[in-house]
Amino acid sequence: MPADSSATLKTNGRRCCGMKWKYRTARRRRRRWAAAVILAGMAGALSFCFRPDSGRREPPIRETIAAPAQKDSPDQSAPIPVPLLSQEQLGMPTGCELVSAYMLLEYYGCSMSFEEWIANCVPMQEFWYEDGQLCNLSPWEAFIELPWQDSGYGCYAPVICSAMQQALPNCTVEDVTGQPLAQLCTDYIEEGTPVLVWATMDMVESAEGGVWQTPDGPFEWVANEHCLVLVGADSNHYFFNDPSTGRRVKWEKDLVEERYAELGMQAVVVSAG
Structure with missing residues (x-):
């Protein structure tokens, strides 16, 4: 090896190290510069997003509308204390009329149990087919199908x-269908007499x-039908015992009156003997 080879290696080594150091230094500078550019860009974007005049708007707040039915409201004007019963409690998923009626039977001191009353006093009729047509009585004549199904x-x-009349022989049960709710309140509710009414769920x-044939011709059922006990009113609402719950x-008066009319303004009252 030549005499100056060691010096050459050392020189080349230093040069190599120096070039590597310069490369690392340049790479660090480029990284710092890139980071600075990125940070500056982010700052600019953020400042744009939150500038008052950037046109950015918060999403609209969804308006919450209170449900029309308010349960157990403290401003009720002394509703008539008719016992509360539920369809679930009595095993009657489709028997709102029967459960509501039995609330009144209990209120007037009926001695029959619910089961006895259903078995002995309520006519029921299941569907049958005749000449390929679905047939039954009308709900003016019997309970259509079975209330526990x-x-x-x-x-x-x-x-x-x-x-109800069969269960309350010492009272008078009257069908007052056709009377406006306001009149029912004047004649009965204000006198402490609850009223059974038909409206909707x-x-x-x-x-x-559904539609089926009856002995008097075709009949069409009104879907969403429901029966409740009217127990009070104030200037804006009617109060009910609801058997579904x-x-x-x-409920607001205008709404109830509309639904009551859709079911034919049906109502039943009991007068104590």
Whole structure:
């Protein structure tokens, strides 16, 4: 090896180390510069997003509308103390008319149990087929299908009136269908007499239901039908015992009157003997 080879290696080594150091230094500078650019860009973007004049707007707040039915409201004007019962409690998923009627039977001191009353006083009729057509009576004549089944329909005021009269021989049960709710309040509620009324579930709009043949011709069921006990009123609301929940509810008068009319303004009252 030449004499100056060691010096050459050392020189080359230093040069190599120096070039590597310069490369690392340059790389660090480029990284710092890139980081500075990124940070500056982020700062600019953030300042743009939050500038008052950038046009950015907060998303609209969804307006919450209170449900029309308010349960157990403290401003109720002394509703008539009719016992509260629920369809679930009595095993009647489609028997709102029967459960509501039995609230009144208990209120007037009926000695029959619910089961006895159903078995002995309430006519029921299941569907049958005749000449390929679905047939039954009308709900003015009997409870359509079975109230302890989900497939049950229901019944109307004359059926309930007759069934209640059998259970309350010392009282007068009257079908007062056709009277406006305001008149029912004047004649009965203000005198402490509760009223059985037909409207709709949760006061939703009624709809077309099932159709079948009766001895008097075709009949169309009103879907969403419901029966409740009217127990009070104030200037804006009617108060009910609702058998679907077993609780007291209130609904705006205009809405109730509309649904009441859709079910034919059906109502039943009891006069103590």
